[in-house]
Amino acid sequence: MAEETIKSKLEEFVTHSTELGETAYKLAKINAIRKTANISATLIYSIIAATLFTFALLFTSVAAAWWLGDILHSRALGFVVIAGFYIILLLIIVLLKGKSILPFFRNKIVSKIYE
Numbered sequence: 001m002a003e004e005t006i007k008s009k010l011e012e013f014v015t016h017s018t019e020l021g022e023t024a025y026k027l028a029k030i031n032a033i034r035k036t037a038n039i040s041a042t043l044i045y046s047i048i049a050a051t052l053f054t055f056a057l058l059f060t061s062v063a064a065a066w067w068l069g070d071i072l073h074s075r076a077l078g079f080v081v082i083a084g085f086y087i088i089l090l091l092i093i094v095l096l097k098g099k100s101i102l103p104f105f106r107n108k109i110v111s112k113i114y115e
Contacts, residue, residue: 039112
C-alpha cells in the first residue's frame with residue numbers, strides 16, 4: 001500500500017516536472033522570438049531613418065556648398081569648404097571613437113538585447 005502511494009506520487013512528480021520543463025522551454029522560445037522581433041524592428045527603423053538622414057544631409061550639403069560658392073565667387077571653393085568641414089568632423093569622430101562613441105553604441109546594443 002505504501003509502495004503504491006510512493007509510486008503514484010513519483011509518477012505524478014515526473015509528470016509535473018515534464019510539464020514544467022516543457023512550459024519553461026515554450027516561455028524561453030517566446031521570449032527569444034519577442035526579443036528577435038524587437039531587435040529586427042529597431043534595425044529596420046534605423047536603416048530607414050539613416051537612409052532618409054543621409055539624403056537630407058546630402059542635399060543640405062550640396063545647397064550649402066552652392067550657397068558658399070556664390071558668396072566666395074567660386075562654386076568649387078564652396079564645395080571644398082564643405083568637404084573640409086566634413087573632414088574636420090571625421091577627425092573629431094575618429095579621435096573620440098574609443099572614449100565615447102564605441103562605448104555608447106555597445107551599451108545601446110546590450111540594453112536592446114536585455115530589454
